Amino acid sequence: MGDAMISIAICDNEQVFLDYYQSKLESVARKLKIDLDIHRFSSGEALLFHLDDYPNQFQIIYLDIVMGGINGIETALKVRKLNSVVKIIFLTSSTDYVFNAFDANASHYLIKDLHDDKFDDVFAHVYNQVKANISEPLFSITTQQENYLIPFSEIAYFESFKRLVICHKSNKERIEYYYKISDLVTELEDKPFILIHRSFLVNMQYILKLSKTDVYLKNGVVLPVSRNNYEEVKDKLFNYNNQNRLK
Incomplete structure (x- = not known):
């Protein structure tokens, strides 16, 4: 199997960070010579609305913790109900929330900082996990309430x-x-x-x-x-x- 396209969602309520993380992803993709399909969402609600229709579209989600409306932790817990395998990377401006994230089974934390040198390492680490998992077949179940994807x-x-x-x-x-x-x-x-x-x-x-x-x-x-x-x-x-x- 050649390199499958990796789809990534960035969810942040501040335009400046959406732009910043998109450009970081584009530059790391050039460096690693890979294709990324990047989607932007400015609220947890918008992301969940999209995932309701396409629960397995994304392999990696970058998720801001502090947003208006539902916060990143709540969003992540709801994402987990729809998809148990997507990698979630939290973006946070403070370390206060680190312990809440274990429930959401997060892969990593990135402290929001426009001079972020950990970004590429974290991306490479998660990207390798995703590549290993893409071949893991998923079983789809549709109930009256939800669509589940289960390895x-x-x-x-x-x-x-x-x-x-x-x-x-x-x-x-x-x-x-x-x-x-x-x-x-x-x-x-x-x-x-x-x-x-x-x-x-x-x-x-x-x-x-x-x-x-x-x-x-x-x-x-x-x-x-x-x-x-x-x-x-x-x-x-x-x-x-x-x-x-x-x-």
Whole structure:
């Protein structure tokens, strides 16, 4: 895969900083010989409004902490609901907020200063992480309220319940949506997911061990294996573990 275009949002309510960070990005892009697609937003609300329609457009967001309307921390927490993988770099004129940012899973802090020598290093560091992650496939779920994008590596299993599918993330969060598990099986046949029971489609990377009746997951969950599926589960799991041992 060649260098994919990296999309970046800068969100700051002061024009002077929007201009400044855009020109910093353009100069670092020239230096690293990469293409950047830069979008500017002058409020957290404007950024979130845009992300509602295009939740995975940006790989990196530069976010001012102190803005009129909702502040950068609140904005970041809402961004995280729409996209768990985008890199967030906070821009701040004071270090007072540093501790609030851990909740938003921020990559870095930059103190706002027009003679900022850390900018290029921070950008290069985050850019390398993004390049490594671009290849991480995301699973998209649309519920009546939201559109979620979840890395496959964070999904432990899917459960079929009445007319719903429940996506169980490895951290035990759940997302419910109207869907058929049979459609999901077809959709995910090239991914390491296996139907252990007509109600459970499990990510093999989370299987700790298999018994004749149950599958034990690495996050402590135990799920039933149906008698009809046991032999196939055993074979697929054996092959999956062997292949991954060689990697």
